[in-house]
Amino acid sequence: MTSPIHNFSEIGKLKTVLLKRPGHEIENFTPDMMPRLLFDDIPYLPKAQEEHDYFANTLRDNGVEVLYLEKLAAEALDAGGAELKDKFLEQMLTESGYATGATHDALKEYLASMNNQDMVNKIMEGIRKNEIDFVPTDLQSMAEDGDYEFYMDPMPNLYFTRDPSACIGEGLSINHMTFAARQRESLFNQIIIEHHPRFANQGVHVWRDRNHSTRIEGGDELVLNDHVMAIGVSQRTSADAIEDIARNLFKDSNYDTVIAISIPHNHAMMHLDTVFTMINYDQFTVHPGILGEGGHIDTYTLTPGQGEGEIHIQHKTDLKETLKDALHLDDLDLIPTGNGDPIIAGREQWNDGSNTLAIAPGVVVTYNRNYVSNELLRQHGLKVLEVISSELSRGRGGPRCMSCPIVREDLTK
Ligand SMILES: NC(=O)NCCC[C@H](N)C(=O)O
Structure with missing residues (x-):
């Protein structure tokens, strides 16, 4: 081989x-x-x-x-199907500071609705708070970084x-x-x-x-x-x-x-x-x-x-x-x-x-x-x-x- x-x-x-x-x-x-x-x-x-x-x-x-x-990553996700997309998103969200909770759920729904290439690009670009119609209610978002513009930082x-x-x-x-x-x-x-x-x-x-x-x-x-x-x-x-x-x-x-x-x-x-x-x-x-x-x-x-x-x-x-x-x-x-x-x-x-x-x-x-x-x-x-x-x-x-x-x-x- x-x-x-x-x-x-x-x-x-x-x-x-x-x-x-x-x-x-x-x-x-x-x-x-x-x-x-x-x-x-x-x-x-x-x-x-x-x-x-x-x-x-x-x-x-x-x-x-x-x-x-960026292209290979989307193609890899295409090859792995829905199960891989879900696993990848969970891992990426966990490593971005959202293992569970309402913000995790909102981000996951937002990203999962995209095709793989758009999702990969979006994760790479970062996610601003004003992109999602969602008001976080967890203590971290309210007390620690309420003014911070991003849910997920750009890379x-x-x-x-x-x-x-x-x-x-x-x-x-x-x-x-x-x-x-x-x-x-x-x-x-x-x-x-x-x-x-x-x-x-x-x-x-x-x-x-x-x-x-x-x-x-x-x-x-x-x-x-x-x-x-x-x-x-x-x-x-x-x-x-x-x-x-x-x-x-x-x-x-x-x-x-x-x-x-x-x-x-x-x-x-x-x-x-x-x-x-x-x-x-x-x-x-x-x-x-x-x-x-x-x-x-x-x-x-x-x-x-x-x-x-x-x-x-x-x-x-x-x-x-x-x-x-x-x-x-x-x-x-x-x-x-x-x-x-x-x-x-x-x-x-x-x-x-x-x-x-x-x-x-x-x-x-x-x-x-x-x-x-x-x-x-x-x-x-x-x-x-x-x-x-x-x-x-x-x-x-x-x-x-x-x-x-x-x-x-x-x-x-
Ligand atoms: N091999 C390299 O030296 N890569 C350059 C990385 C620059 C980047 N801004 C960094 O600080 O990681």
């Missing part, structure tokens, strides 16, 4: 990718909601959609099949499809995410994997599901080759989750090495892929801001230990040496974001200058606004496909964050 998921590297020719076209959810909020929703500004939707279509077309023009999360971060799940080999992780603003997102990925005809019952391994209290996000999960992963210890991914997924991979897959890389825990560098990406067999982007004195950074190489489920950990502080050892390379090229200039690097990293998406070895998609980093990549021999980025960048994610590779060709060397 050919697996519908096949992703054994960061750089193999990209064949199939999962995107989410930004919808009303990216403008359905006010400035005071931005910190909680993990946004730094409110994008102008028509322009953001134009930019996203440009990104999708750039991928298509390079032979990539583009799948859309503006959905266009960063990288994070709620991550394809690794012929399986994936479906992630328990860190902040409430994003935790419901991976429910869409779960129903797609379990019920969409393209993925269900095809032997796809779930290396780690979303039913955990420890946290991991796809922006931290880098598939370096067919047996080595790098995973960020970051604001969004905890060390215990890394040990957990490493244990599962060591047990049931060919993965035998997980390099945990400690990065600063802050909003600008929330995931490893905002500061470090693999773009060729021996080339990486690195934001100089993650390197300490003497270029040092804490890395922990996890490999299977002697006993069942045991893990051996080796601590190193030289990123280049760690990567050379794990990838069996004589040398490698770490390309500094913004050419290492502290102002340019800080500015371009903020706008995702390190967040490159490789669509083949040495071929990357980047935001056009990061012109210093882009020029440097070209000087280092890479082919750079620039995409427009005024509005999309306001959500703090770039081309790697906006894409979840599902199928890549295997590497030839």
Whole structure:
């Protein structure tokens, strides 16, 4: 059986990718909601959609099949029939704070009356109180958030499809995410994997599901080759989750090495892929801001230990040496974001200058606004496909964050 998921590297020719076209959810909020929703500004939707279509077309023009999360989710619900729709709605309402009660019932009736695509879109966009003809009478609605405009918050971060799940080999992780603003997102990925005809019952391994209290996000999960992963210890991914997924991979897959890389825990560098990406067999982007004195950074190489489920950990502080050892390379090229200039690097990293998406070895998609980093990549021999980025960048994610590779060709060397 050919697996519908096949992703054994960061750089193999990209064949199939999962995107989410930004919808009303990216403008359905006010400035005071931005910190909680993990946004730094409110994008102008028509322009953001134009930019996203440009990104999708750039991928298509390079032979990539583009799948859309919102469409797959509705198709999965169509395939699962009324029973699945009910189960999904119950779960989504519970995770939105309405396990039972009159508000639960009113929201469920409202959503259940829609066809699956409209319902999926509506859940993603958020539900305002003025949309439903219903006056809540429970204490929480009356006493705690009577003035709050929403029953269900929008999910503006959905266009960063990288994070709620991550394809690794012929399986994936479906992630328990860190902040409430994003935790419901991976429910869409779960129903797609379990019920969409393209993925269900095809032997796809779930290396780690979303039913955990420890946290991991796809922006931290880098598939370096067919047996080595790098995973960020970051604001969004905890060390215990890394040990957990490493244990599962060591047990049931060919993965035998997980390099945990400690990065600063802050909003600008929330995931490893905002500061470090693999773009060729021996080339990486690195934001100089993650390197300490003497270029040092804490890395922990996890490999299977002697006993069942045991893990051996080796601590190193030289990123280049760690990567050379794990990838069996004589040398490698770490390309500094913004050419290492502290102002340019800080500015371009903020706008995702390190967040490159490789669509083949040495071929990357980047935001056009990061012109210093882009020029440097070209000087280092890479082919750079620039995409427009005024509005999309306001959500703090770039081309790697906006894409979840599902199928890549295997590497030839
Ligand atoms: N992989 C990534 O770095 N994704 C970008 C996520 C940005 C989003 N506003 C967030 O804070 O989660």
